[in-house]
Amino acid sequence: MGKKVFVLAELREGTLRNVSFEAIAAGKQIAEGGEIIALLIGNSVQAHTQELIAYGSNRVITIESDQLKHYTSDGYSQCLLTAIEKEQPDALIMGHTAIGKDLSPKIANRLNVGLISDITAIEKTDNQWSFIRPIYSGKAFERKKLVEDFIFLTLRPNNIEPIEKDDSRSGTVTALDIEINDIALTIKEVIRKASDGVDLAEAKVVVAGGRGVKSAEGFKPLQELADVLGGAVGASRGACDADYCDYSLQIGQTGKVVTPDLYIACGISGAIQHLAGMSNSKTIVAINKDPEANIFQVADYGIVGDLFEVVPLLTEEFKKI
Ligand code: FAD
Numbered sequence: 510m511g512k513k514v515f516v517l518a519e520l521r522e523g524t525l526r527n528v529s530f531e532a533i534a535a536g537k538q539i540a541e542g543g544e545i546i547a548l549l550i551g552n553s554v555q556a557h558t559q560e561l562i563a564y565g566s567n568r569v570i571t572i573e574s575d576q577l578k579h580y581t582s583d584g585y586s587q588c589l590l591t592a593i594e595k596e597q598p599d600a601l602i603m604g605h606t607a608i609g610k611d612l613s614p615k616i617a618n619r620l621n622v623g624l625i626s627d628i629t630a631i632e633k634t635d636n637q638w639s640f641i642r643p644i645y646s647g648k649a650f651e652r653k654k655l656v657e658d659f660i661f662l663t664l665r666p667n668n669i670e671p672i673e674k675d676d677s678r679s680g681t682v683t684a685l686d687i688e689i690n691d692i693a694l695t696i697k698e699v700i701r702k703a704s705d706g707v708d709l710a711e712a713k714v715v716v717a718g719g720r721g722v723k724s725a726e727g728f729k730p731l732q733e734l735a736d737v738l739g740g741a742v743g744a745s746r747g748a749c750d751a752d753y754c755d756y757s758l759q760i761g762q763t764g765k766v767v768t769p770d771l772y773i774a775c776g777i778s779g780a781i782q783h784l785a786g787m788s789n790s791k792t793i794v795a796i797n798k799d800p801e802a803n804i805f806q807v808a809d810y811g812i813v814g815d816l817f818e819v820v821p822l823l824t825e826e827f828k829k830i
Contacts, residue, residue, distance in 0.1 A: 511541050511543025512598075513600075514537075514543065514599065514660075515548055515592070515596070515598040516533050516547045516548065516602050517602070517612075518557070519608055528604030528667075530564040530672070531668070532603065532604060532669075533545055533565045534670060534671050535669050536600065538631050540600075546596065546598065547561040548570050549572070550588050552578040558682045562680035563675055565671075565678070570592055570682075571682065571684050576689045582611050583692040583693055583694065586615050588687055588689075591687050600662070601659075601661050603663050603664070604664055605626060605628075605663040605666065609663045617661055622661050623657055625642065625662050627642050627664075628663070629641055630668065637654060639653060639654045640653050640654070640655075643789060646781065646782075646784070667711060667769060667770075707741040709767060710765055710767060712767070713769050714773075715767050716741075716773045717731075717744055720753075721776015721797065721798070723753075724753055725752070727817070730824065733820075734820050734823055734824045734827070738771070743758050743760045744760065746783070747777075761780075761782045761785055762781075766786045768791070769791070770790075771791070772794070773795075774787070774797075774804050774808070775820055776796070777802075778797070778799075778803055779803035784803075784804075793808045794812070796812045796816045798814065798816075800813045
């Protein structure tokens with residue numbers, strides 16, 4: 510018999526995050542013909558239910574309250590735990606995002622179940638599900654199995670292809686009324702430091718700058734290239750420490766982990782802590798003046814040259830496509 514799989518759908522600035530659709534696709538594998546139920550939490554979410562169905566959800570449960578306008582672990586955990594108690598799913602999947610990272614240990618603790626976090630692939634061997642996740646800063650992968658029947662996962666964005674969107678898919682939408690109590694945290698305002706536009710964690714193309722970019726102004730050609738490719742700008746910690754850009758752009762061991770289709774590293778030496786955040790990108794292009802730079806060890810394509818000459822040339826060429 511198929512499984513009942515819960516997927517936590519995530520909204521960012523009024524748009525469903527792509528990882529929600531990827532989690533539905535992951536859920537479909539595990540459900541084996543069972544049911545995918547997307548859980549949509551917020552203060553006004555009805556406009557997004559149909560999109561979740563178009564991406565493969567059989568059902569959407571909405572939980573709305575003014576107290577859920579902004580994410581809090583207290584508010585969201587009450588919603589999730591109530592919905593889990595009511596529906597008794599066999600599995601729960603959420604994105605390995607800031608929300609997923611914050612919420613998942615709390616839910617695992619309250620349910621007293623195991624959690625496999627940051628998975629990048631799902632496999633079935635000997636009639637049992639196993640989950641692949643990177644370890645040692647992306648230098649190796651481990652295959653994990655859960656001993657409990659309940660499957661609880663967080664999914665690294667950009668690793669599992671969403672099911673093709675089909676607006677003719679049908680499903681049911683139900684609202685769950687929950688009285689939210691005891692939210693210890695009051696969020697008065699959210700101030701985003703990252704640039705508007707494409708979300709770095711989910712971007713298919715990332716153009717990242719390092720200390721070689723030399724100034725905040727030096728990031729402009731990188732932004733132009735990212736705009737032409739529909740991508741996002743990221744940075745090394747070297748660039749952030751030098752105040753060329755905000756820390757919200759930092760990629761690496763102590764920054765964001767990204768897995769885009771294309772990662773273009775500009776003026777980044779390739780320190781091990783930086784590689785931890787990007788070495789699993791599908792295609793890596795490195796632009797560096799130093800032919801001995803470590804970044805070339807992980808690059809699929811290397812350009813030895815001055816980024817201030819190479820990046821504008823790439824932008825012009827991509828504009829022609
Ligand atoms: P550099 O190492 O100074 O490299 C600059 C590069 O630019 C050089 O290779 C140079 O040849 C090239 N260059 C210069 N001018 C040009 C030009 N005009 N055109 C082309 N190339 C040019 N780092 C991270 O990135 N992310 C992390 O999360 C992170 N976490 C860390 C955690 C810890 C505990 C520690 C100790 C360090 C961490 N670091 C992290 C820092 C890391 O060790 C490096 O210091 C940092 O990544 C270096 O940044 P960079 O490559 O931009 O600078």
